[in-house]
Amino acid sequence: MRILVIGSGGREHALSWAISKSPKCKKLYCAPGNGGISQVAECVNIAAEDIDSLVKFTLANNIDFVVIGPETPLVLGLTDRLEDVGVKVFGPSAKAAMIEASKGLMKDFCTKFNIPTAEYSRFDECDAAKEYIRGRGAPIVIKADGLAAGKGVVICRSQNEAYATIDHMMKEGQFGAAGTTVVIEEFMEGEEASFFALTDGKNALPLVSAQDHKAAFDGDQGPNTGGMGAYTPTTIIDTRLEKEVMKKIIKPTIEGLAAENMPYKGLLYAGLMITSNGPKLIEYNCRFGDPECQALMVRLKSDALDLLLASVDGCIATIKPRWSTNSALTVVMAAKGYPGIYEKGSVIKGLEKLEKSDDINIFHAGTSYKNGEYIAEGGRVLSITATAPTLEEAQEKAYKAISKIDWPQGFYRKDIGWRAISR
Numbered sequence: 001m002r003i004l005v006i007g008s009g010g011r012e013h014a015l016s017w018a019i020s021k022s023p024k025c026k027k028l029y030c031a032p033g034n035g036g037i038s039q040v041a042e043c044v045n046i047a048a049e050d051i052d053s054l055v056k057f058t059l060a061n062n063i064d065f066v067v068i069g070p071e072t073p074l075v076l077g078l079t080d081r082l083e084d085v086g087v088k089v090f091g092p093s094a095k096a097a098m099i100e101a102s103k104g105l106m107k108d109f110c111t112k113f114n115i116p117t118a119e120y121s122r123f124d125e126c127d128a129a130k131e132y133i134r135g136r137g138a139p140i141v142i143k144a145d146g147l148a149a150g151k152g153v154v155i156c157r158s159q160n161e162a163y164a165t166i167d168h169m170m171k172e173g174q175f176g177a178a179g180t181t182v183v184i185e186e187f188m189e190g191e192e193a194s195f196f197a198l199t200d201g202k203n204a205l206p207l208v209s210a211q212d213h214k215a216a217f218d219g220d221q222g223p224n225t226g227g228m229g230a231y232t233p234t235t236i237i238d239t240r241l242e243k244e245v246m247k248k249i250i251k252p253t254i255e256g257l258a259a260e261n262m263p264y265k266g267l268l269y270a271g272l273m274i275t276s277n278g279p280k281l282i283e284y285n286c287r288f289g290d291p292e293c294q295a296l297m298v299r300l301k302s303d304a305l306d307l308l309l310a311s312v313d314g315c316i317a318t319i320k321p322r323w324s325t326n327s328a329l330t331v332v333m334a335a336k337g338y339p340g341i342y343e344k345g346s347v348i349k350g351l352e353k354l355e356k357s358d359d360i361n362i363f364h365a366g367t368s369y370k371n372g373e374y375i376a377e378g379g380r381v382l383s384i385t386a387t388a389p390t391l392e393e394a395q396e397k398a399y400k401a402i403s404k405i406d407w408p409q410g411f412y413r414k415d416i417g418w419r420a421i422s423r
């Protein structure tokens with residue numbers, strides 16, 4: 001098969017790496033890709049949001065299967081456009097991707113189909129939003145309705161912080177159009193977990209459990225990021241809880257979306273809060289988590305392409321992927337300053353020493369490869385992923401590998417996996 005992966009993050013490097021190992025993969029492209037991906041796929045200089053050019057490239061190069069990594073091309077309708085011209089695509093339609101793109105629609109959907117989530121209300125008017133906050137008190141959570149690159153959620157510890165957040169989003173246009181409508185919801189106490197289900201629109205298959213660390217600094221402190229590290233499996237989701245999540249959250253969602261005439265195919269990522277009243281949905285994403293995907297892919301023993309194709313071909317009910325019993329842990333190295341302002345263009349050294357190790361995978365996000373050197377080009381730059389029989393050993397190996405990387409302009413958290421390891 002001739003395959004095109006869309007995206008340029010660590011997630012897309014892990015997907016490209018896993019796909020490239022399949023005997024069915026005859027040619028692999030990635031648009032736009034990055035320095036690391038260029039070692040396993042031919043990178044094509046087309047942005048993930050440039051839908052017209054991606055469709056043209058797919059047709060001109062006889063691509064059989066397109067795998068879409070990030071949410072933006074999904075929300076922009078790349079799946080629909082490619083399916084219209086007869087190409088197989090991994091990832092939901094624009095309609096179904098609304099489950100991530102509009103927090104308000106997602107919450108209304110949960111109410112309609114009785115899916116457990118935080119209590120909420122939606123507002124497009126500032127004074128009414130503030131009135132609601134006055135009635136509910138703090139802590140309280142305020143979310144910009146639309147996509148805001150993972151930054152549109154504010155956990156307000158006081159009522160004054162909540163009023164100020166409403167002003168930033170609704171009056172001052174902090175998130176542009178994405179913030180003109182807000183969702184205000186109950187603050188849920190508990191531990192978070194990432195739940196991934198592969199679906200063909202009718203049946204869903206849970207993948208192994210994972211957790212990520214969203215805060216920038218050690219001890220889960222500091223600003224929210226896309227994710228500074230992740231690990232799998234996690235003890236917080238046992239078999240009983242997995243069944244409960246499938247029954248109360250994933251299955252009603254798949255059935256509900258089909259009933260609403262927007263069947264969901266692809267990867268459904270449920271961000272969960274495990275509360276004292278059971279699992280509740282924080283949010284849906286219409287794609288794999290990053291960096292959770294990096295940790296998942298190194299544990300997958302079956303052919304990744306078979307897994308992705310099962311979602312497109314409608315045979316999720318018949319596949320049984322094999323997973324390594326090893327644990328995997330991934331630590332993100334980011335440019336100093338991320339998730340705020342950071343510099344680009346520094347050289348990363350020492351990676352070649354690690355490339356030959358079987359139990360270490362370095363997945364690249366913001367890098368380019370120029371004249372034999374890797375250059376840092378983004379916020380999150382590398383995911384150092386280690387596998388070992390236990391999570392503790394995987395953690396030790398990941399940090400040992402990092403100590404060999406010479407990149408003074410980068411930083412990373414020193415405590416990825418702490419919660420699971422200290423349990």
Ligand code: AMP
Nearest residue numbers: 118141153185186187188214271282283
């Ligand atoms: P989201 O973009 O909706 O995943 O939110 C980002 C992060 O904010 C989540 O990973 C949680 O840590 C936190 N969060 C979102 N909603 C809530 C909530 N209702 N209660 C507590 N924490 C929340």
Ligand code: GLY
Nearest residue numbers: 226227289290291
């Ligand atoms: N790791 C969180 C996300 O991908 O949204």
